[in-house]
Amino acid sequence: MNARWRTLMVLLAVVSVSSGCVAVALLGGAAAGGAAYAYISGEASHTYKAVIGQVHDAAKAAIAKDFQYAINQDMPTEIIATAPGDRTLTLTLEYVSDEATEVKLRIGTFGDEELSYKILNKIRDRLSAPARSGYPDPH
Secondary structure (H helix, E strand, O other), rough: OOHHHHHHHHHHHHHHHHOOOOHHHHHHHHHOOOOOEEOOEEEEEEOOOOOOOHHHHHHHHHHHHHOOOOEEEOOOOOOEEEEEOEEEEEEEEEEEEEEEEEEEEEEEEOOHHHHHHHHHHHHHHHHOOOOOOOOOOOO
């Protein structure tokens, strides 16, 4: 039995005796060959190939401009905002390397998986968008 099948069998065994988001995240990662996002116990996370300052700026813009959240606290490694309906959003940035930053995101007490992924996707979109100089395009 090769290593890949052994790993899959171990993960299937874990899933069969476990329940909840951890089991789903493990199975999803095994089936997809490594999940792009993780969602465990109400917290979504993703690692972006960008320096922490760029990710912070993209996250802040996504939260405030794209989702209309009120920023309550803005620090280099954490953003806390309030969503309509008084749900608190907490976004934490962690240094992974000079070219990678991990973002962890929780919305409300128990999390909101769908909304978390929408925000993480918008951060990705903002990071991949071409930089604007602030000057109008001469063409």
